[in-house]
Amino acid sequence: MKQLRHFFDLVARTLFVLSSTPFRMKEFSRQLYFVANGSLPIVLFCVGFAAIVTILEASFHMKLVIQNDSMVPGFAALLILRELGPVVTALLLTSRVGAGFTAEVGLMKTTEQIDALRMLGIDPVQYLVVPRLIATIVGTFLLALLASMTCLLGAMFVTDIHLGYSPAMFLSSMRVFVDFQDLLLAGLKGAVFGAVIPLVSCHFGFLCEEGAEGVGKATTQSVVVSSVSIIVLDFILSYVFSYV
Amino acid sequence: MIEYRGLVKRFGAKTILNGLNLRIEEGEIVFVLGTSGTGKSVLLKNTVGLFRPDAGEIWIQGREVSKLSEHDYLEVRKVCGMVFQHPALFDSMTVYENVAFGLRRFEELSESEIADRVKESLARVHLKGIEDKKPPQISYGMQKRVSLARTVALNPRILLFDEPTTGLDPVTTRAVNHLIFELSRKMKTTSIVVSHDMECALEIADRIVLLDKGSIVTQGTPSEIKKSEIPLVRGFLEEVLA
Structure with a gap:
């Protein structure tokens, strides 16, 4: 309960500061470089493979059940834009960026650097x-869109090689299933997940206890809570965009 | 100059400061001694508003400060310099940037004036030629002295030291202790030093205060403390005599 209050205090304080103090462009650029540029190779590599697995699994099971995998490209494109791209990106950033934020802020807290700042x-x-919040929102938004595009390219490639559907067929199937709203949802999910990661990470960093064990514990909690929050928010956003 | 009236600080069910009363006169060097967990560091952090007391008052230069807002506390922090137990230097900045950080924040100085003040502050703690190094590139003892330079660069009227020699070797400990004395006298500051080091306290303090369980056990000049028969004081003294 105390932790929850601390988290919401941090969110409120961040929103207040965000609207009332000058923007630190240099620090924002440094953080954006760390979040987006630093994570780009690993995110693209992982989502590429996730797309390939999605196509292979979907095709295998559709052939098994309905003896036809012609709808796989369309379904896969939809799944990639609405789920795989933003969610896999956010979960990867949680471990790469979020853990880093928690460890950095936690170490600053335990070595009294945060007290020195206040002094x-x-x-x-x-x-x-x-700066971390804005950089991660922008970075995750961009990475989610880039990851989705890479996923689609990967899916198109495997569909062509393995299932025998040409890129033109993939795109025409995709046009039936996917519309602009799906791309919008991918970007929105990226931005929302991008807000969750630094807020949760800094919250656990500020509560970090002394010593290596304290930093380790804070980092673990941060990754777990961020990941769970992303999955829950993913459900909420998908439900709202699909049924409301 | 600084006065604590019935100061109480609790963390959950644990009472750290238990109605502490203490007055420190202008220009005094006061050593606050005690075993670990007796509330020495908590006392300092309450003084500068990093913690807030649950009850009692803190008077600094004739003003009650304990209930000031975080924003208003800034005025108090401008006159109080604090040297933390850890060097608390910002790892991403060079030594120069660390020392200049507060100057840029608090004072309207040109870049050349800042450079002069940084150089002067580092010279005060007997450091030179390390301006471009980052904290991890210098020794722990040097980091402590840079931390001291960052604090004195702002010419505070009150200096607070939280276990300034913890983790240092005996030679560096002696050097830092002499630096505290030298700076306090040269800058005519009021200084509170939280420490376990009775030997140094006897050597440079104007007054020694002994804390136990959040209350003052005894206080007096070094010569008065030496004559004390209180077991806790004798415990600290025996270590020095040994």
């Missing part, structure tokens, strides 16, 4: 959380 009249939320 120098610097608000730690403004200094540490805000």
Whole structure:
């Protein structure tokens, strides 16, 4: 309960600071480079493979049940845009970026660097959380879209090689299933998940206890809570976009 | 100059400061000694508003500060410099940037004036030629001295030291202790030093305060403390005499 109150206090404080203090462009650029550029290869590599597995599994089971896999490209494209692209990207960023944020803020807390900031009249939320929040929202949004595009290319490639459907057939099947709203959902999910990662990570960093064990514990909690939050928010957003 | 009136600080069910009363006069060097967990560091962090007391008052330069907002506390922090138990230097910045950080924040100085102040502050702690290094590239003892330079660069009227020699070898410990004395006297600051080091306290303190379980057990000048028969004081003294 106390932790939940601390988290919502942090969210409220971040929103207040976000609207009332000047934007730190240099720190934002540094964080964006870390989040987006630093994560790009691993994200593209992983989502590429996720797309291939999706096509292979879908084709295998459709052939088994209905003896026809002609709808696989369309379904796969839909699944990639609405789920695979943004969710896999966010989960990868949780472990790569979120864990890093928690360890960094946690170490700053336990070595009294955050106290030193406050002594120098610097608000730690403004200094540490805000640039990370904006950079991760922008970074995850861009990565989610790029990952989705890479996924689609990977899926198109495997569909052509393994299932025998040409890229033109893939695209025409995709046009039947996918519309602009799906692309919008991919971007929106990326941005929402991008907000969750730094807020949860910094929250656990600020609560970090002394020593290697304290930092380890905070990092683990941060990754677990961020991942669970992303999955729950994914359900909520999918439900809202599909049924409301 | 600084006065604590009935100061109480609790963390959950645990009472750390238990109605502490203490007055520190201007220009005094006061050593606060005690075993671990007796509330020494908590006392310092309450002074600068990093913690807030659950009850009692803190008066600094004739002003009650314990209930000030975080924003208003900034004025208090400008006159109080604190050297933390850890060097607390910002790893992503060079030594120069660390020392200049507070100057850029609090004072309207040109870049050349900042450079002069940084150089002067590092010279005060007997450091030179390390401005371009990052904290992990210098020794722990040097990091402590850079931390001291960052604090004195702002010319505070009150200096608070939280176990400034913890983790240092005996030679560096002695050097840092002399630095505290030298800076306090040269800058005519009021200094509170939280420490376990009775030998150093006897050597440079104007007054020694002994804390136990959040309350003051005894206080006095070094010569008065030496004559004390209180078991806790004798425990600290025996270690020095040994």
